[in-house]
Amino acid sequence: MAATSSLAIQPVARNQRITEPRWIRFTLIGVALVFMFLFLVLPLAAVFAEAFRKGLSAYFESLLEPDAWSAIELTLITAAVAVPLNLVFGISAAWAIAKYEFWGKSFLTTLIDLPFSVSPVVAGLIYVLMFGAQGWIGPWLAEHDIKIIFAIPGIILATVFVTFPFIARELIPLMQAQGTEEEQAAIVLGASGWQTFWYVTLPNIKWGLIYGVILCNARAMGEFGAVSVVSGHIRGQTNTMPLHVEILYNEYQSVAAFAVASLLALLALLTLVIKSVVEWLHQRELAASVNLPPEKLNAS
Numbered sequence: 001m002a003a004t005s006s007l008a009i010q011p012v013a014r015n016q017r018i019t020e021p022r023w024i025r026f027t028l029i030g031v032a033l034v035f036m037f038l039f040l041v042l043p044l045a046a047v048f049a050e051a052f053r054k055g056l057s058a059y060f061e062s063l064l065e066p067d068a069w070s071a072i073e074l075t076l077i078t079a080a081v082a083v084p085l086n087l088v089f090g091i092s093a094a095w096a097i098a099k100y101e102f103w104g105k106s107f108l109t110t111l112i113d114l115p116f117s118v119s120p121v122v123a124g125l126i127y128v129l130m131f132g133a134q135g136w137i138g139p140w141l142a143e144h145d146i147k148i149i150f151a152i153p154g155i156i157l158a159t160v161f162v163t164f165p166f167i168a169r170e171l172i173p174l175m176q177a178q179g180t181e182e183e184q185a186a187i188v189l190g191a192s193g194w195q196t197f198w199y200v201t202l203p204n205i206k207w208g209l210i211y212g213v214i215l216c217n218a219r220a221m222g223e224f225g226a227v228s229v230v231s232g233h234i235r236g237q238t239n240t241m242p243l244h245v246e247i248l249y250n251e252y253q254s255v256a257a258f259a260v261a262s263l264l265a266l267l268a269l270l271t272l273v274i275k276s277v278v279e280w281l282h283q284r285e286l287a288a289s290v291n292l293p294p295e296k297l298n299a300s
Helices: 002-018 022-051 056-064 066-099 105-112 120-131 138-143 152-163 165-178 181-188 193-222 225-231 241-250 254-290 294-299
Strands: none
Touching: 022 254, 056 066, 056 254, 066 105, 066 152, 066 165, 066 193, 066 241, 066 254, 105 165, 120 138, 120 152, 120 225, 152 193, 152 225, 165 193, 181 193, 193 254, 225 241, 241 254
């Protein structure tokens, strides 16, 4: 009886949604479009307009300038190191939290959320306190000629800290919802731990994993606060793209600053395109599994 009543309620709710007054729908759509134009489209257009204000030659000269090229290279290197490290951590942490019960599980979950609540500047100061010349282990590092602060290792460590929740937070609820039945069945059938992960767990989490990697990479390339504290702002050596933009803008080189900023914006737009493609492919796979067209699945 309860199931019948719930089925009867669904068409009513759907009809109410369809028969809303037109002015409500148009007002909501209009407000959303105005906000998108004012706070997304217009600022992006201003960045590109300023970047190309002196023409294409000045734009490419700003990007190919040695300090700018060094900043671009360092940004890509930092993301290329930080994202795989977070990938390993995210999968391990999500697997432990979703599949096992152990003492301190809630504490580990809370620690994963720590970078969301701690200011990136504070995170950078923590690394300075630990690895700086006057820090806890700074003298030992100096004795062994190991440089972390004001060097690339410190930039990578700070980036890893601010980005490590993204992959884990995408995978934890996904793994918890899937349970452990399929893994247990694979183990009973004689599969090893690696075979279970590769052929059972990974196919089930691949879309969440890809989505988490995309978000993690976007944040790694755009991080400013923590990297600014540990980098030392050494031009041509420890400046990432966001730091290089700040230096150029403070030196009143607006065209060069906006040229590098436009490259960051292009990387962000590319991230959004990849994210949309991943979501579309995921919808297609779900639709194929239930024999529904993707638009029907989205509507439901």
